[in-house]
Amino acid sequence: MTTTLPSPPPPTIDPSKPNIQTWPSLGLTLITNFITPAEESTLISAFHTSSGHPPQASAKKRLSQHFGHHFDYTTFGASSSVYTPVPAHIAALLPRLPLREGVDVAPDQFTLQYYPPGAGIPPHVDTHSMFGEALYSLSFGSGVPMVFRKAGRNEARKMRLPKRSLGGSTVSEVGKGVVDGDDEEEAREEWELMLPARSLLVMTGPSRYGWTHGIKGRKTDVVGGEQVVRGGRYSITMRSVRRGEEIGCACAYPGVCDARIREEEERKGEL
Numbered sequence: 001m002t003t004t005l006p007s008p009p010p011p012t013i014d015p016s017k018p019n020i021q022t023w024p025s026l027g028l029t030l031i032t033n034f035i036t037p038a039e040e041s042t043l044i045s046a047f048h049t050s051s052g053h054p055p056q057a058s059a060k061k062r063l064s065q066h067f068g069h070h071f072d073y074t075t076f077g078a079s080s081s082v083y084t085p086v087p088a089h090i091a092a093l094l095p096r097l098p099l100r101e102g103v104d105v106a107p108d109q110f111t112l113q114y115y116p117p118g119a120g121i122p123p124h125v126d127t128h129s130m131f132g133e134a135l136y137s138l139s140f141g142s143g144v145p146m147v148f149r150k151a152g153r154n155e156a157r158k159m160r161l162p163k164r165s166l167g168g169s170t171v172s173e174v175g176k177g178v179v180d181g182d183d184e185e186e187a188r189e190e191w192e193l194m195l196p197a198r199s200l201l202v203m204t205g206p207s208r209y210g211w212t213h214g215i216k217g218r219k220t221d222v223v224g225g226e227q228v229v230r231g232g233r234y235s236i237t238m239r240s241v242r243r244g245e246e247i248g249c250a251c252a253y254p255g256v257c258d259a260r261i262r263e264e265e266e267r268k269g270e271l
């Protein structure tokens, strides 16, 4: 039996744009039919052509590819030397992203992932100090429910444990605070949102800085009350890399903010 989490609170929908669901208090937006089925096919074939990883029925782990700026883990900034050119079919998505004028900058770092059926990603907060606020995630191939959880004491404690990779072979995962596990001390504010194939998820504000996101590893999901066998899902996570003076964070969630945690550790080191 698939264990399910509650559905999200009801979204706000502008009747003139029925494909856009928003949760304004969380800074969260889900846009369905963001790409066409033809674009979806192009992205899927490009993934397999460029990765040299043909889809294998036996694959159990996520496969990742990176385009645009990579990270320099010695400085926690953008690498000036490691850059993979962004292919045209990905660059073509950029003008369509719902950037907030004067607030968001266009993403320059792209992580493509393939999740074989049943695979997930542990709950985490994408590193605050290294990426611009808005995170964009395009789903294709198949839909999946994404779990959102308001970070509390337990997540803050886990962020202070030594980091581990999220299990993929990718560098962009190393800088993330992985915050999985159950929290019995705090009331849960947790639910899962179905991300349909060809939808774009946008995380800003609280959903970006103060909530974790992740995908449970499961063979089946419950969608609209029905058990559905999970298919292979692809995603492109699009982020902007902070540079120089922009590196850092002044969010309202110091417990799960890598910038604040680093400052705290530096202060302790000086005592």
Ligand SMILES: O=C(O)CCC(=O)C(=O)O
Pocket (backbone or CB within 6 Å): 111, 113, 121, 126, 137, 138, 213, 235, 237
């Ligand atoms: O697959 C996704 O939609 C999300 C991936 C993710 O959270 C990440 O790479 O940070």
Ligand SMILES: [Fe+2]
Pocket (backbone or CB within 6 Å): 124, 125, 126, 213
């Ligand atoms: Fe993430």
